[in-house]
């Protein structure tokens with residue numbers, strides 16, 4: 001069984017991105033910039049945002065965090081985003097989610113210029129991805145996709161089963177694999193026989209938020225299994241895949257932690273650099 005080392009894959013990708021930033025600096029005499037907006041003081045968001053800033057600086061990007069208290073009015077946030085849309089030194093804008101209840105998430109997402117939307121959440125990017133056009137792609141499914149491609153470069157005709165249909169993971173994951181000519185099934189909480197669906201799969205991506213849902217006897221021999229879940233349980237952090245059981249049948253499997261997580265941040269840096277490159281065309 002191949003234990004997919006997300007940390008190693010992320011380190012390699014960041015190394016490539018660092019080289020690319022150096023080249024861009026020589027070519028354009030400036031570097032891509034990432035601005036993250038953080039509203040409130042939720043501990044997990046604070047940690048994520050700090051990690052994003054650190055990673056951005058390590059590859060040579062310009063990085064800025066704008067902090068607002070959780071009482072901030074929505075229109076102040078929207079105005080700040082509009083300002084950043086106009087700022088040529090800002091290549092990518094990310095508003096850390098979740099937001100306080102009084103702020104309309106969709107309005108925030110739609111205010112970010114689609115050309116600077118490093119999350120790939122703007123409806124224009126969602127539409128472009130589903131139409132097969134160039135777009136920003138949400139970081140987590142992009143990271144999963146790159147890891148799958150490393151294991152299996154030719155995905156044409158493979159059967160992929162995605163567990164979970166979120167806008168963040170399941171749906172963009174389906175689009176990426178469709179583009180690769182996979183036959184894609186998107187399953188969810190109302191799916192009748194999840195086990196039978198999973199047993200058909202050459203590739204399983206579990207992104208549903210149910211601890212250890214995907215069992216060993218749900219997985220075909222030599223399937224590739226990607227575990228997007230991070231669930232806090234009495235036994236510590238576990239994924240959506242029963243790791244010990246599935247590792248006995250799968251060809252390749254991502255661990256939790258150390259699988260998808262590190263690749264997500266590296267892909268945010270990639271998206272920032274890609275937005276910069278498109279803006280220079």
Ligand code: GUN
Nearest residue numbers: 094095096097098119139
């Ligand atoms: N909060 C948790 N994950 C994410 C993400 O991928 N993007 C944003 N903007 N917020 C998040």
